[in-house]
Amino acid sequence: MSDEKTTQENMDLGASNAGVDSVEKYQFAPIKGYPMLNWRGKRPFTSTQYFPAQLKEVHGEEVDGWRNKIFWGDNLQVMSHLLKEFRGEIDLICVDPPFDSKIQYKKKIKTKGGPAETGYTAFEEKQYNDVWTNDEYLQFMYERSILMRELLSDNGVFCMHCDWHKSHYLRALLDEVFGPDAFENEIVWYYYNKMQGNINRFASNHDVILVYKKSGKYSFNKLRERRAEPVQQIKRVWDKETQSLVNAKDENGNVIYINATHRTVDDVWRIPMLQPADKVELLGYPTQKPEALLERLILAYSQPASLVFDCFMGSGTAQAVSLKYGRRFIGNDINLGAIQTTTKRLLNVREETLAPGYVPYIKNGLRSEKDARLALDEADDDDADWTKVFEVPKFFRGFEVFNVNQYDIFRNPVQAKELLLETLEVQPLEMSTVFDGEKDGRMVKIMPVNRIATRADLNELTAGFDYKAWERRQGENPNRPVEKITLVCMGHEPDLSAHLILAAKPYKIDVEVVDILRDKADLEFKRDSDAKVVVEDGELIIERFYPMNLLQKLSMQKEAVDDWRELTESILIDWNYDGAVLQPEIVDIPEKKTDLVIGRYKVPDDAGTIRVKITDLLSESWEGNVTNG
Numbered sequence: 001m002s003d004e005k006t007t008q009e010n011m012d013l014g015a016s017n018a019g020v021d022s023v024e025k026y027q028f029a030p031i032k033g034y035p036m037l038n039w040r041g042k043r044p045f046t047s048t049q050y051f052p053a054q055l056k057e058v059h060g061e062e063v064d065g066w067r068n069k070i071f072w073g074d075n076l077q078v079m080s081h082l083l084k085e086f087r088g089e090i091d092l093i094c095v096d097p098p099f100d101s102k103i104q105y106k107k108k109i110k111t112k113g114g115p116a117e118t119g120y121t122a123f124e125e126k127q128y129n130d131v132w133t134n135d136e137y138l139q140f141m142y143e144r145s146i147l148m149r150e151l152l153s154d155n156g157v158f159c160m161h162c163d164w165h166k167s168h169y170l171r172a173l174l175d176e177v178f179g180p181d182a183f184e185n186e187i188v189w190y191y192y193n194k195m196q197g198n199i200n201r202f203a204s205n206h207d208v209i210l211v212y213k214k215s216g217k218y219s220f221n222k223l224r225e226r227r228a229e230p231v232q233q234i235k236r237v238w239d240k241e242t243q244s245l246v247n248a249k250d251e252n253g254n255v256i257y258i259n260a261t262h263r264t265v266d267d268v269w270r271i272p273m274l275q276p277a278d279k280v281e282l283l284g285y286p287t288q289k290p291e292a293l294l295e296r297l298i299l300a301y302s303q304p305a306s307l308v309f310d311c312f313m314g315s316g317t318a319q320a321v322s323l324k325y326g327r328r329f330i331g332n333d334i335n336l337g338a339i340q341t342t343t344k345r346l347l348n349v350r351e352e353t354l355a356p357g358y359v360p361y362i363k364n365g366l367r368s369e370k371d372a373r374l375a376l377d378e379a380d381d382d383d384a385d386w387t388k389v390f391e392v393p394k395f396f397r398g399f400e401v402f403n404v405n406q407y408d409i410f411r412n413p414v415q416a417k418e419l420l421l422e423t424l425e426v427q428p429l430e431m432s433t434v435f436d437g438e439k440d441g442r443m444v445k446i447m448p449v450n451r452i453a454t455r456a457d458l459n460e461l462t463a464g465f466d467y468k469a470w471e472r473r474q475g476e477n478p479n480r481p482v483e484k485i486t487l488v489c490m491g492h493e494p495d496l497s498a499h500l501i502l503a504a505k506p507y508k509i510d511v512e513v514v515d516i517l518r519d520k521a522d523l524e525f526k527r528d529s530d531a532k533v534v535v536e537d538g539e540l541i542i543e544r545f546y547p548m549n550l551l552q553k554l555s556m557q558k559e560a561v562d563d564w565r566e567l568t569e570s571i572l573i574d575w576n577y578d579g580a581v582l583q584p585e586i587v588d589i590p591e592k593k594t595d596l597v598i599g600r601y602k603v604p605d606d607a608g609t610i611r612v613k614i615t616d617l618l619s620e621s622w623e624g625n626v627t628n629g
Contacts, residue, residue: 024050026083028150032179037172039135041463045143048080053402057572057582059343060350060398064305068319068396070346071332072339073404074448075311078332079147081404086330090151091219091306094297094318096161096289097144100137101130105286107337109617111554112566112594123553125618127286128335133433136460138169144311145177151309152214157184157301161289163207171210178212185211189293191273209297221300221389223265225366230259269296271364281363285315285341292364294321299366299389302327305396316342320349324360326392340619343401344570344589350397360392416449420488420516434464435485442484442512453489455499462503470507481510488514527552529622533612540573540601540610540626547616565596569615575604577611577625584613603628 027047053071060067071078110122132140145160152158158178162170175183187209196203235248235256248256271292274282281291294317302308304326310318313333319342322329333339352358361372367390417436421428426437426444435443445461447453470482483504487496497511527548534541545564551557561567573586588597603610607628615621 024084026050026080026087026150028146031146031177032182033176035172035180036176037138037169039138041135041139041460042142043139043459043463045146048076048083048147050084051077051081051404053078053081053404055400055402055581057343057401057584058398059347059400059584059587062398063394063396066328066396068323068328068346068399069330069402070313070319070339070342070399071330071402071404072334072336073332073402074334074451075332076144076147077451078404079144079151079311082151082330083147086151086307088151088153089307090309090330091153091156092159092298092302092308092327093148093152093156094159094161094294094308094310095148095312096287096310096314097141097312098128098130098132098137099163099165100132100134101163101165104129104131107284107286109550109553111617112568112590112596113563125337125553127337134169135463136433137166138173139460139463141166141170142173142177145174148309148311149177149214154215155218156214157218157220158212158214159297159301160210160212161189161207162210164204167208167210174210174212178214182212182214183210184213184218185209185267187211188268190268190270192270193272193275211301219301219303219306221303222386223296223300223366223389224262224386225265226262226368226371227260230261232257233260234258265296265300265366269293278363283315283341283345285338288315289317290364291317291321291362292366294318295325295362295365298322298325298327304391304393313342314338316345320345321362323349323395323397324353324362324392325390326395328396337619339401340569340615340621346399347587347589348591353395353397360390417446420446420449424488424514434461434466439486442486442510444486444488447487447489447492449490452491452493453487453496454493455496458496458500458503462500465504467507470504474507480508482507484510484512486512486514488516490517491515529614529616529620530558531612531614531622531624533624533626535603535610535626535628538603540603540612542571542599542612542614545614545616545622547618547620547622549620550616550618553618563596565599567616568597569617569619571597571599571615572613573601574611575607575628577609579609582611582613582623 025047026049028045053073058067071081105127106124107127108122109125148158158174160170160174171183171186189207189209191205191207194203194205196205235258236245237248238244239246250256271290274288274290276282282288298308298318298321306327308318308322308327308329309331310329311332313319313331315338316331319329319331323346331342333342359372361367361369367387372390420426421437421444424439424444426439428437429435434445436446437444447457473480473482485500487500489496492513492515497513500511501509529548530544530546532543534543542564544561545568546558546561547567550567551561569589571586571588572582572584573588574582574584575586577583586601588601590597610626610628611623612626613621613623
């Protein structure tokens with residue numbers, strides 16, 4: 001740690017126009033810089049460029065000119081995209097980023113309708129890898145924290161969920177980005193129902209939420225929770241003359257006692273973790289957090305119609321709670337499985353809020369279902385005024401789905417690297433923190449997938465150069481390159497190789513760039529799904545659906561599929577597709593996990609070009625058009 005203030009030098013991200021007349025760039029306000037956390041390869045982050053987004057799906061109508069937004073893509077690029085419209089506009093940011101838990105998270109995939117779980121009906125699918133080197137993790141969080149600060153409004157609040165693995169580093173990092181005076185709370189989430197193994201230490205039964213403000217003023221609503229049993233205590237009232245709380249007294253001067261049914265929420269929150277018995281809320285997504293946890297953050301730090309943002313969205317808990325309580329929201333995740341899970345969840349919550357007499361209620365939340373249905377003037381509380389935080393003047397149910405990337409080849413970034421190494425016959429390097437593998441004497445680096453590689457993506461690589469080893473090699477063979485490097489990417493800026501060679505000066509390196517979309521176009525990275533959809537006698541009928549990647553993981557052939565619906569998660573149908581954006585009028589998502597989609601749908605008379613999207617259990621989709629008549 002250092003207490004010396006530093007000024008960030010301007011960082012040229014080296015974005016090439018690549019055929020575009022101009023690229024919008026954004027300079028950031030200087031970070032506070034005191035105190036300052038240092039790590040090996042720490043790089044300043046002072047600017048970014050605009051990345052375009054493609055609108056893919058629209059669900060529901062706008063309210064007051066607003067429709068919620070979900071983005072699939074690297075959150076650094078998504079936030080760079082959002083700066084154009086939402087810089088300084090977001091009221092609350094709640095993030096649950098990677099913890100560096102050294103765990104590879106998986107999700108159980110099981111076919112529907114199967115009576116028994118076998119190798120042909122179930123398997124575990126990798127979702128994301130939470131294994132980092134310390135320096136790589138801190139740089140990752142540093143850059144994204146700066147971007148989130150830029151998006152936050154002057155009256156906004158920032159909440160970061162973490163645990164013992166990195167909470168001490170993140171506290172220092174956020175002090176640097178926001179300034180130590182911006183720190184407001186360290187909230188302890190005590191989950192008393194976590195099962196612990198046989199360990200020789202005190203069990204870790206809590207996470208923390210670090211809360212920072214953007215500036216002096218911010219939104220905060222007092223929260224209260226019901227006591228297990230009423231407690232008799234002196235009633236306290238505000239005295240305007242003394243500007244303090246005093247004991248309340250009756251007309252005879254006697255102190256007034258009350259039976260307090262509620263207590264003010266402090267910074268230790270006793271909320272159980274989700275358990276297998278929580279069938280309604282539990283979605284099977286790794287690291288899913290309970291809605292009761294997000295309920296407190298959203299009600300405390302935002303108002304109705306406030307804008308809530310989460311760029312580590314996961315299963316969409318923050319988005320679901322925001323919808324239930326009339327907040328606008330923006331969500332983002334790099335994992336397509338998270339996008340599909342959240343989309344399905346939001347569609348279900350939207351229907352839930354449309355039910356007659358709906359009032360927000362969350363299991364293990366701040367109020368019981370009975371309390372939720374009480375009129376505000378009948379609330380059983382010694383301080384019922386606080387219950388106004390539950391009021392929802394209007395709901396913002398509609399949402400849009402965007403892509404912020406160029407390609408759609410890899411559904412899961414975790415598996416993309418493994419798939420590329422295997423397909424390109426690269427020997428993986430388990431211990432290297434710089435390179436991913438080795439092939440024919442060349443060190444191989446897999447660049448970010450599903451988008452064009454930029455000069456900024458080289459920062460992590462250049463920070464890890466082994467200059468001591470290079471110095472020794474240069475002394476032994478002055479005329480030979482000290483390193484041969486292969487960069488594997490999906491499109492790249494034209495000067496990518498030259499920039500890396502320049503960064504290695506005065507050492508000579510040999511750089512090869514392999515663009516898998518151009519140089520390895522014949523390689524098959526994923527197998528496309530197959531479906532047959534027809535219109536007969538006024539009905540749209542899905543006759544068959546073969547999700548080839550899912551079948552491969554289940555070790556099944558097409559001929560072994562008895563009912564394609566057992567492999568299907570959802571069906572969306574747009575009766576009048578405009579050729580660009582899916583706007584489904586039919587949303588067939590079974591209520592229970594074991595239920596099946598229908599597969600036959602009545603075609604309306606005014607249907608034109610029909611677009612059908614079938615999503616399998618891996619969250620991979622087939623999309624196709626059918627012409628009515």
